[in-house]
Amino acid sequence: MAFDYDLFVIGGGSGGVRAARVSAATGASVALAEESRLGGTCVIRGCVPKKLMVFASEYHGAIGEAQAYGWAHEGGAFDWQKFKPRLREELTRLEGIYRRLLEGSGVEIFDTRARLVDPHTVELADGDRKSAKHILIATGGHAVRPDQPNAELGITSNDIFLMDELPKSILIVGGGYIACEFACILNGLGVEVTQHYRGAQILRGFDDEARGLVAEAMRAGGVDLHLGTNIVEMRAAEEVTDLDHAKPATEITGGAGELAPTDPDAGAALRGGPVWVKSTNGQERVYDRVMFATGRAPNTADLGLGEVGVATGRRGEIVVDAFSQTNVPSIYAIGDVTNRIQLTPVAIREGMAFAATVFDGKPTKVDHDLVASAVFTQPELGTVGLTEEAARDIEPIEVYCTSFRPMRTAFIERPDRVLFKLIVSQKTRKVLGCHIVAEGAGELIQMVGIAIKMGATKEDFDRTVAVHPTISEELVTMREPVRTA
Ligand code: NDP
Numbered sequence: 001m002a003f004d005y006d007l008f009v010i011g012g013g014s015g016g017v018r019a020a021r022v023s024a025a026t027g028a029s030v031a032l033a034e035e036s037r038l039g040g041t042c043v044i045r046g047c048v049p050k051k052l053m054v055f056a057s058e059y060h061g062a063i064g065e066a067q068a069y070g071w072a073h074e075g076g077a078f079d080w081q082k083f084k085p086r087l088r089e090e091l092t093r094l095e096g097i098y099r100r101l102l103e104g105s106g107v108e109i110f111d112t113r114a115r116l117v118d119p120h121t122v123e124l125a126d127g128d129r130k131s132a133k134h135i136l137i138a139t140g141g142h143a144v145r146p147d148q149p150n151a152e153l154g155i156t157s158n159d160i161f162l163m164d165e166l167p168k169s170i171l172i173v174g175g176g177y178i179a180c181e182f183a184c185i186l187n188g189l190g191v192e193v194t195q196h197y198r199g200a201q202i203l204r205g206f207d208d209e210a211r212g213l214v215a216e217a218m219r220a221g222g223v224d225l226h227l228g229t230n231i232v233e234m235r236a237a238e239e240v241t242d243l244d245h246a247k248p249a250t251e252i253t254g255g256a257g258e259l260a261p262t263d264p265d266a267g268a269a270l271r272g273g274p275v276w277v278k279s280t281n282g283q284e285r286v287y288d289r290v291m292f293a294t295g296r297a298p299n300t301a302d303l304g305l306g307e308v309g310v311a312t313g314r315r316g317e318i319v320v321d322a323f324s325q326t327n328v329p330s331i332y333a334i335g336d337v338t339n340r341i342q343l344t345p346v347a348i349r350e351g352m353a354f355a356a357t358v359f360d361g362k363p364t365k366v367d368h369d370l371v372a373s374a375v376f377t378q379p380e381l382g383t384v385g386l387t388e389e390a391a392r393d394i395e396p397i398e399v400y401c402t403s404f405r406p407m408r409t410a411f412i413e414r415p416d417r418v419l420f421k422l423i424v425s426q427k428t429r430k431v432l433g434c435h436i437v438a439e440g441a442g443e444l445i446q447m448v449g450i451a452i453k454m455g456a457t458k459e460d461f462d463r464t465v466a467v468h469p470t471i472s473e474e475l476v477t478m479r480e481p482v483r484t485a
Pocket of ligand 1: 175181343
C-alpha cells in the first residue's frame with residue numbers, strides 16, 4: 001500500500017524534531033505536525049527560558065559579592081521590561097532554527113494539530129488526512145494544577161515567561177524541580193517568594209543530605225519555605241472582604257499578555273491575579289500570584305488513542321516497549337508523553353533510537369540507566385546514579401561525603417556551603433552515585449556522569465590527581481568513608 005509519507009511525527013518538541021530530522025536523513029519521507037511553536041516545552045516554555053532567567057537572577061548575588069571583593073559598582077533593581085523582549089527574541093530565534101533544520105532535512109511541516117484516525121492515518125485540524133507507514137507521537141506533557149477548588153486561579157510555569165510584570169509576591173506550591181527552580185529564580189529577581197511543600201523535605205527522590213542543604217540554602221537566600229504545608233482554601237483576593245487576618249493585597253500587577261494563541265494555558269494566565277490563600281500552617285494572606293508546580297501529565301487528550309487502540313497507563317501516558325513501540329505496531333511514542341524520564345536529552349535519545357530502529361535497520365534500545373540531571377536552584381544540585389537511601393537498600397555501601405565553605409564565598413564571609421558525596425559499592429568498588437550541591441553543579445555532574453557511566457571505581461577517582469584550587473577537587477581527595485551502610 002502506498003502511503004503519503006514513511007513517517008508522520010505528531011509534536012515538534014526536542015524529541016519529535018530530532019526523530020524527524022534523523023529519520024529524514026536516512027532517505028525517509030517525513031512530515032511533522034505541531035499545533036503550537038516548534039521547539040516544544042524545552043525551548044519555548046521550559047529549559048531554555050528558565051535557564052536564561054536563572055542567569056538573570058544570579059546577578060543579584062553577584063553584585064553584592066563584587067562589592068565585597070572591592071568593586072565599587074552599585075546594584076540596581078531587575079527590569080523585567082528590559083529582559084522580557086530579549087527573552088522573546090531569543091525564543092523566536094531558536095524556534096526559527098528548529099524550523100530551518102526541519103526544512104533543511106526535507107521534513108514537511110504542518111503548523112496545526114493532528115490526531116490519529118487509524119494505525120496509518122492522521123487527521124489535521126482542517127480535516128485533511130495524511131497516511132504514513134509509521135506514526136511517531138511526541139506530544140510532550142503539560143503542567144497540572146491540583147484538584148482543589150479555585151485551582152484555576154493559580155498560574156503554572158508556562159505563564160511566568162508571559163507575564164507583563166513580575167509579581168511583587170508569589171506563593172509557589174510544590175517541592176519538585178520546577179517549584180524549587182522558580183522559587184530561586186524569582187527570589188533572585190526580587191520577588192517575595194513563599195513556597196509550600198506538602199512533604200517533609202523538598203526534592204523528593206534526591207539524596208537526603210543534598211536536599212537538606214539545598215533547602216537550607218534556599219531559606220538563607222530569602223525563600224520563605226514551609227514544609228509539611230499546603231493550601232486549605234484559595235479565592236480571588238477581590239472576592240475576600242474580610243482581610244483582617246490577611247496581609248493587605250499588594251498592588252495588582254496585571255495579567256499575562258501576549259500569549260501564543262494556541263497555548264493551552266493562555267486562559268489561565270490571563271486570569272492570574274492576586275489570590276487570598278489560607279494554608280495548613282494557619283497562615284492567611286494575599287499573594288500577587290500563586291503558582292502551581294505540582295507535576296506534569298502526558299499530552300494524550302483527544303489524540304485518538306482510544307479509537308485506534310493505543311494502550312495508555314494510569315497517568316494517561318502512552319505505554320511503549322524498550323524500542324518506543326506501542327501495542328499498535330505502526331505507532332511509536334517518545335519523550336514526556338511516555339512518562340519515562342521527563343528530560344529533554346532523554347527524549348532526544350529516544351528519538352534517535354527510534355530513527356535507528358525503524359529507518360536505519362539498527363534496532364536500538366534507549367539506555368535509561370545512570371542519566372545525570374541538575375536542578376537549577378541556587379546553589380545547583382547535580383545528581384547521577386543512586387542516592388544513599390536507595391543504594392543501601394540494594395547492597396552494602398560506603399558513603400564518602402564532605403560539606404564545606406568554598407574559598408570564593410568564605411573569603412567574603414558568606415555562609416554558603418557546598419556538598420560533594422559519593423556512594424560506593426563495598427563489593428565492586430564502583431561509584432554508584434554522585435551528588436553535588438554547589439554553584440555549577442550542573443556542569444560538574446555532566447563530567448562525573450561520564451566516569452560513572454564507564455564504571456569508575458572509587459580507586460579510579462582516588463588515582464586521579466586533583467585540580468587545585470577548585471571545589472570539585474574534593475571528588476578525588478575524599479579518603480575515608482563517613483559511614484558504611
Ligand atoms: P515533580 O514531579 O518533580 O514535582 C511535583 C511536586 O508537586 C512534588 O513536590 C509533589 O509533591 C507536588 N505535588 C503534586 N501534587 C500535589 C498536590 N495535589 N498538592 C501539593 N503538592 C503536590 O514535577 P515538576 O512539575 O517540578 O517537574 C516535572 C518534571 O519535569 C520533573 O520530574 C523533571 O523530570 C522535569 N524537569 C526537569 C528540570 C531539570 O532537568 N532541571 C527542570 C524542570 C522540570 P510530592 O513530592 O509529595 O509528590
